[in-house]
Amino acid sequence: MTDFMTFSLVPLTVAVIISMTCALLGNFLVLRRQSLIGDAISHVALPGIVVSFLLTGMLASSAMMLGAGASALVTVAMIELIRRLGRVEGSAAMGVVFTSLFAVGVLLLEWHGATGVHLDVEHALYGNLESLIWFEGTGPAAFFDPVALADLPPQLGRAAWVGLAVVVFVVVFRRHLILGSFDPDFAASVRARPALIDLLLVTMVAVAAIAAFEAVGSIIVIAMFICPAAAARLMTNRLAAQVAWSQLFALVSAVLGYLLAGHGPGWLGFDASLSAAGMIATLAGLILGAACVAGPRRHRIGVAREA
Amino acid sequence: METWWRALTFTLGYNTSVVTLGAMLLAAGAGMVGTFVLLRKRALVSDAISHSTLPGLALAFIVVGLVQGDGRLLPALLLGAAASAALGLWAVQMISAHTRLGEDAAIGAVLSTFFAFGVVLITVIQSMAVTGQSGLTSYLVGATAGMLISEAQLIAACALGLLLAMVVWRRDLLLLCFDADFARTQGLNTWRLDLLLLMLLMAVVVIGLKVTGLILVVALTIIPPVAARFWTDQPLMMVALAALLGALAGYLGVTLSSVREGLPTGPLIVLAAFLLFLVSFLFSPRRGALASLLAYRRLRRRVHLRQGLLAVAHEEPIFDGLTLKLMRRRGYLRRDGVATPLGLAAARDAEHEERLWALYRELHPDDALHREHAGLVPIGQVLSADAIMALEMQLAPTEGAR
Numbered sequence: 001m002t003d004f005m006t007f008s009l010v011p012l013t014v015a016v017i018i019s020m021t022c023a024l025l026g027n028f029l030v031l032r033r034q035s036l037i038g039d040a041i042s043h044v045a046l047p048g049i050v051v052s053f054l055l056t057g058m059l060a061s062s063a064m065m066l067g068a069g070a071s072a073l074v075t076v077a078m079i080e081l082i083r084r085l086g087r088v089e090g091s092a093a094m095g096v097v098f099t100s101l102f103a104v105g106v107l108l109l110e111w112h113g114a115t116g117v118h119l120d121v122e123h124a125l126y127g128n129l130e131s132l133i134w135f136e137g138t139g140p141a142a143f144f145d146p147v148a149l150a151d152l153p154p155q156l157g158r159a160a161w162v163g164l165a166v167v168v169f170v171v172v173f174r175r176h177l178i179l180g181s182f183d184p185d186f187a188a189s190v191r192a193r194p195a196l197i198d199l200l201l202v203t204m205v206a207v208a209a210i211a212a213f214e215a216v217g218s219i220i221v222i223a224m225f226i227c228p229a230a231a232a233r234l235m236t237n238r239l240a241a242q243v244a245w246s247q248l249f250a251l252v253s254a255v256l257g258y259l260l261a262g263h264g265p266g267w268l269g270f271d272a273s274l275s276a277a278g279m280i281a282t283l284a285g286l287i288l289g290a291a292c293v294a295g296p297r298r299h300r301i302g303v304a305r306e307a
Numbered sequence: 308m309e310t311w312w313r314a315l316t317f318t319l320g321y322n323t324s325v326v327t328l329g330a331m332l333l334a335a336g337a338g339m340v341g342t343f344v345l346l347r348k349r350a351l352v353s354d355a356i357s358h359s360t361l362p363g364l365a366l367a368f369i370v371v372g373l374v375q376g377d378g379r380l381l382p383a384l385l386l387g388a389a390a391s392a393a394l395g396l397w398a399v400q401m402i403s404a405h406t407r408l409g410e411d412a413a414i415g416a417v418l419s420t421f422f423a424f425g426v427v428l429i430t431v432i433q434s435m436a437v438t439g440q441s442g443l444t445s446y447l448v449g450a451t452a453g454m455l456i457s458e459a460q461l462i463a464a465c466a467l468g469l470l471l472a473m474v475v476w477r478r479d480l481l482l483l484c485f486d487a488d489f490a491r492t493q494g495l496n497t498w499r500l501d502l503l504l505l506m507l508l509m510a511v512v513v514i515g516l517k518v519t520g521l522i523l524v525v526a527l528t529i530i531p532p533v534a535a536r537f538w539t540d541q542p543l544m545m546v547a548l549a550a551l552l553g554a555l556a557g558y559l560g561v562t563l564s565s566v567r568e569g570l571p572t573g574p575l576i577v578l579a580a581f582l583l584f585l586v587s588f589l590f591s592p593r594r595g596a597l598a599s600l601l602a603y604r605r606l607r608r609r610v611h612l613r614q615g616l617l618a619v620a621h622e623e624p625i626f627d628g629l630t631l632k633l634m635r636r637r638g639y640l641r642r643d644g645v646a647t648p649l650g651l652a653a654a655r656d657a658e659h660e661e662r663l664w665a666l667y668r669e670l671h672p673d674d675a676l677h678r679e680h681a682g683l684v685p686i687g688q689v690l691s692a693d694a695i696m697a698l699e700m701q702l703a704p705t706e707g708a709r
Contacts, residue, residue: 030408035415036351043522085596086588091411092350092533099526100581103574106448106523110571125447125522126426219358219522220426223419230412261427265434272434278426285420289398292406300407 005137008262010152011129011215014159015254015280018212019224021163023250024170025205026229027243031181036091037202038225040098042209042218044075046124047105049213054108064210072206075101076199127217127277129258132156155214162211169204173197178239216277223281228253231288234295253283314562323565325459330518330557332466334527334576337511338553339473341528342535342546343504346484351414352399352505353528357512357521358418359395360388361425364446364516365432372437379439381458381517384446389513395421396505449520449573458517465514472507473546480504481542518557519573526577527553534584537591552587556580608633609683615639616657619646660686663698670701 029038045068052067075097082093109124132155136148143149170177179187180194187194205225212221232245257280264279265272292298310319317324344350367387372378395417402413432440473480482490483500491497508528515524535548560576589596607629615630616639625631625644634640639650646654663686668675678689686695 030412033409033411035409035411039351039354039415039418082588085599086533086537087594088533088536089345089348089350091348092345092529095350095354095525095529096533096581096584099523099529099577100584103523103526103577103581106571107574107578110448110574122444122447126429217426219419220423221419222415223423226412226415227420230408230416233408233412234406270434273430275426275430278423278430281419281423282427285416285423288416288420292402292408295406298406 005139005142006134007130008258009137010132010134010156011276012255012258014132014153014156014215015129015258015276016251017159017163018208018215018221019228019250019254019280019284020247021159021166021208022212022221022224023228023232023246024166024243025201025208026225026227027232027239027246028177028181028201029205029225030229030233031239035226035230036094038205038209039222040075040079040094041072041202041206042213042221042225043098043102044071044105045206045209045213045218047071047101047108048206049124049210050105050108050112054112065207068206068210068213069203071101072202073199076202123217124213125217125219126275127213127215127220129215129276130273132215155211159211159215162207166204166208169200173200177201216280220277220281223284224250227281227284227288231284231291231295234291234298237297249284249287253287254280257281257283311562311566314565315558319565322456322459323561325456325463327558327561329459329463329466330561330572330576331554332463332470332557333511333515333518334531334553334557334580335550336466336469336473336553337515337524337527338531338535338549338551339470339546340504340507340511341553342532342542342549343480343484344508344528345532345536346481346542347501347504349410350529351411351525352396353508353512354525355395355399355414355418356392356505356509357516357524359398359421360392360513360516360521361422361446362428363387363389363391363394364443364521365425365428366391368437368443369428369432369435372432372435372439376437377439378432378437378443381455381461385513385516388516389509391421392509392513396509445520446516447520447522448571449516449518449523449576462514462517465510469507469510469514470550476503477543477546485542518561519576520571523573523577526580527556530577530580530584531556534580534587537587537594540593552583553580556583606683612637613657613661613683616650616654617661619650619654620658662702663695666698666702670698 026035026038029035048067048071049064051071052063056063078097079090079093082088082096083090086093088096105124132153134142134148134152136142136145136151138148176187176192176194176197179190179192180197184194187197209218209221212224216224228246228249229242231249232242235245236242258276260283261274261276261279265274313319314323314327317327341350341353344353364384364387367384368378370387371380371383378384398417399410399413402408402416403410408416429443432443479490479495479500480503482493482495483497483504487497490500511528512524515527518524519527531553532545532549534552535545538548539545556576556579559579561572563579564570564572564575587595590598592598611627611630612633615625615627615634618625618630619634619639625634625640631640631644634650635642637653638647639653641647667686667690690698
């Protein structure tokens with residue numbers, strides 16, 4: 001029990017919060033066929049963090065969030081600029097921008113690595129969920145002990161704040177989001193400002209990606225955005241139900257993935273643990289695979305089913 | 308600086324030279340394949356392919372490691388990577404063809420899930436007693452510094468084979484990209500051609516893993532073709548240009564990375580490619596941002612000048628600042644806004660031309676539609692002298708009646 005509280009409680013909570021937050025936003029990305037924006041933004045989180053670190057010299061959450069938001073806006077601006085001015089196809093413009101910015105991030109990071117800082121490329125890619133240890137969390141009493149609570153890893157608070165912000169965003173703008181997802185032209189005609197909402201959505205995606213960055217890395221978070229939401233899309237035709245399914249899938253993959261990574265090898269008789277972030281995303285992918293094979297609403301409407 | 312110069316001139320030793328040449332060949336091949344993929348509007352498929360190589364790489368590393376104790380055996384790793392990339396590609400195809408999810412969701416889901424599973428396998432490797440583990444991370448962001456000469460030769464040979472394949476199949480692929488339906492009526496098996504294109508893309512990505520790393524190799528298949536598109540409208544020219552730009556990026560990137568110990572090759576190649584793209588984007592004479600801006604300003608001036616002259620002809624006041632400025636600069640208006648004799652003459656000409664254009668539009672509405680900005684260009688530049696004469700003859704009675 002104490003072991004669980006010290007080593008597993010915080011990572012598990014962070015994993016659950018991040019998975020559910022990302023899945024919530026993912027619903028809208030999948031509906032808008034903008035899943036790859038999530039891909040681009042999460043890659044770009046790396047240069048955002050590195051640059052804000054270079055400027056402020058520390059890994060403070062506020063600076064990181066600012067860096068993330070700024071990098072997301074820069075990315076979107078660059079993509080639009082290249083797409084409109086250069087008349088380049090959207091996905092190609094995206095490919096140009098996010099690979100280049102990611103390259104900048106890696107380059108800066110490697111430069112840094114020489115001078116010795118706590119960011120490195122592997123962690124940026126894999127994340128390090130297991131490092132979120134609560135040293136003071138030695139028993140149930142720790143929940144009521146201010147000293148022990150102050151020792152909680154800062155990532156937990158950050159994830160919680162971001163999760164809350166995302167929920168508030170989705171609840172407040174739900175009508176705008178839904179309208180813009182299904183019929184942007186109509187949304188524009190009733191002054192629901194679909195372009196502004198798009199930008200806000202992208203910014204929230206960036207913020208969520210940053211909160212997830214340290215825990216699960218910049219690529220695995222893409223699975224958290226897309227897989228549960230895409231699987232939920234195959235389960236139902238109603239948006240509310242889809243959101244509920246996506247949250248369920250996110251929760252299941254986070255809890256099961258974490259437990260499997262930590263204890264799975266032990267059950268098989270090996271003394272090792274696997275990457276929890278990787279396992280969570282793998283499970284999310286497996287859930288999507290299952291939904292693709294057996295989801296009740298997996299077929300496209302209007303396409304004849306094979307007999 | 309001096310080291311860079313020596314790398315640029317291939318005098319930094321045999322090893323560096325082979326690595327540079329290999330990277331250039333690879334980037335050229337990636338540029339060529341990427342052009343077709345871009346024209347087929349599937350640029351980001353290569354992102355899915357490159358990320359889904361990781362589990363194959365890791366599995367191959369585990370198997371080789373269990374057999375011989377050291378997992379680094381490039382051919383085996385590349386085979387594993389290719390196998391899992393093929394699986395990922397199949398998954399993308401299946402999801403986007405058989406479910407309601409779009410290709411974007413399929414690509415995103417596959418790339419992240421496969422990558423995540425690869426990360427799990429990497430943690431398995433870390434708990435095993437296999438040497439050469441640090442070799443694996445070089446596949447993430449690329450490292451040519453520690454490349455064995457045999458590895459560089461393998462990469463160069465594969466890239467060369469790929470270039471040849473592209474040259475052989477260029478016409479079929481082109482037909483596929485521009486008009487798949489027509490290609491089918493010509494007896495081409497488009498399904499198989501699509502597969503061929505994806506296989507070539509996969510080959511280029513897998514070979515490129517060691518050079519740029521699996522996250523950035525996608526840049527080599529996207530950036531050079533996009534840059535090449537700015538310079539030409541001819542597809543085969545675009546393929547050649549993309550190959551050239553890719554090779555140039557590879558050349559600059561690899562040589563730059565040899566300047567200092569520990570500079571990663573992949574990001575440098577990508578940034579070199581981005582630089583080439585930026586130059587193309589800004590300065591290309593046909594589609595560049597600067598050229599578009601200039602063309603826009605030219606058009607705006609022309610419209611303002613024409614409207615100003617028409618206003619003078621109709622004896623209407625002019626209020627617009629830009630119009631006034633343009634008219635004054637040409638000597639059509641005096642400082643106080645009264646038309647000069649030169650301006651009056653020009654206004655008469657402009658009005659006459661406007662009438663000719665209006666008549667032309669009335670008589671031949673279809674032809675007029677096809678002319679870009681009809682009415683702004685002097686009519687003598689567009690229509691033949693005879694056609695203008697005919698218009699003048701028609702115009703004359705109305706002119707006389709006034």
